[in-house]
Amino acid sequence: MTKIVSGVDWKRSGEYGDIVYETAEGIAKITINRPEVHNAFRPQTLFELQEAFNAARDDSEVGVVIFTGAGDRAFCSGGDQKIRGEDGYLGDDAVARQGIGRLNVLDLQVQIRRLPKPVVCMVAGYSIGGGNVLQVCCDLTIAADNAVFGQTGPRVGSFDGGYGSWLLAQTVGLKKAREIWYLCRQYSAAEALEMGMVNAVVPLERLEAETVSWAREMLAKSPLALRMVKGAINAVSDGAAGMQQFAGDATMLYYMSEEAQEGRDAFKEKRRPEFDRFPRRP
Numbered sequence: 001m002t003k004i005v006s007g008v009d010w011k012r013s014g015e016y017g018d019i020v021y022e023t024a025e026g027i028a029k030i031t032i033n034r035p036e037v038h039n040a041f042r043p044q045t046l047f048e049l050q051e052a053f054n055a056a057r058d059d060s061e062v063g064v065v066i067f068t069g070a071g072d073r074a075f076c077s078g079g080d081q082k083i084r085g086e087d088g089y090l091g092d093d094a095v096a097r098q099g100i101g102r103l104n105v106l107d108l109q110v111q112i113r114r115l116p117k118p119v120v121c122m123v124a125g126y127s128i129g130g131g132n133v134l135q136v137c138c139d140l141t142i143a144a145d146n147a148v149f150g151q152t153g154p155r156v157g158s159f160d161g162g163y164g165s166w167l168l169a170q171t172v173g174l175k176k177a178r179e180i181w182y183l184c185r186q187y188s189a190a191e192a193l194e195m196g197m198v199n200a201v202v203p204l205e206r207l208e209a210e211t212v213s214w215a216r217e218m219l220a221k222s223p224l225a226l227r228m229v230k231g232a233i234n235a236v237s238d239g240a241a242g243m244q245q246f247a248g249d250a251t252m253l254y255y256m257s258e259e260a261q262e263g264r265d266a267f268k269e270k271r272r273p274e275f276d277r278f279p280r281r282p
């Protein structure tokens with residue numbers, strides 16, 4: 001196994017079984033840790049990932065999230081086919097004991113899109129099936145030169161009709177997205193770069209150093225500007241939900257203004273608000 005080093009002193013936290021959560025220098029690194037199945041996810045993996053992404057969201061020290069897989073052979077090979085039941089993936093919780101499966105990767109996809117901080121996918125080896133859909137949902141992707149991308153749904157009896165298909169089509173174009181989904185071929189890192197599915201390809205041993213350097217570059221930028229740009233880029237394609245997020249950000253900024261605070265203060269002080277103090281901007 002190639003040693004991937006970056007010189008970053010990651011601090012591990014949280015109690016997880018299927019993932020690892022680490023932070024350093026304003027970056028959160030979230031790693032799927034099931035290398036024996038090429039980091040395929042099961043319901044538990046996804047619940048833990050949701051918890052970790054929430055931790056990164058809530059940590060005001062964190063400005064960028066790196067999402068990756070353990071080892072150098074795979075970022076993620078999608079849903080764990082060995083525990084796929086008749087209607088979804090079966091965990092070991094009470095719901096699964098009733099024979100009811102889950103498709104809870106869909107919740108994680110939405111969470112990554114709505115996280116108000118850039119999420120960078122760091123891919124070594126396979127990014128396949130539902131794993132590649134997660135990669136597509138991330139804001140940026142840095143790939144190692146051994147990375148392999150592809151969808152397998154129509155080969156294994158599955159498909160992702162949401163972000164997996166139309167977001168991929170937005171990313172690489174309609175014809176290419178159809179090819180990827182209809183033929184279930186595998187594509188090299190160089191081909192993924194060429195079609196615009198990833199942002200950069202670097203030698204495997206430099207993967208983390210390069211990804212961290214992109215993260216540091218973003219950390220030097222205005223966090224609110226990054227948040228608004230992410231929301232703006234997603235707003236159109238996320239429809240009403242995208243507009244709701246963007247409007248929510250506008251509300252947050254308005255709450256931070258003296259004008260909005262005058263409304264709140266006037267209510268608390270039982271007086272008329274003095275909105276005349278604020279300009280009616282052109």
Ligand SMILES: CC(C)(COP(=O)(O)OP(=O)(O)OC[C@H]1O[C@@H](n2cnc3c(N)ncnc32)[C@H](O)[C@@H]1OP(=O)(O)O)[C@@H](O)C(=O)NCCC(=O)NCCSC(=O)c1cc(O)c2ccccc2c1O
Pocket residue numbers: 036037038040077078079080081082089103104105106126128129130131152153156158159160161
């Ligand atoms: C990724 C591969 C192309 C790699 O091939 P390779 O030959 O290098 O390695 P092996 O095949 O020998 O794999 C090593 C080891 O890992 C196990 N493994 C790999 N992938 C998975 C997996 N997804 N699930 C379970 N186990 C896996 C493999 O069995 C080996 O272990 P052994 O003990 O058996 O030796 C190749 O592995 C491959 O093609 N993998 C399957 C990729 C795949 O089809 N993924 C699922 C696609 S569907 C999906 O992900 C999905 C999930 C959702 O939750 C959805 C929700 C809603 C809508 C759609 C969804 C969806 O499409």
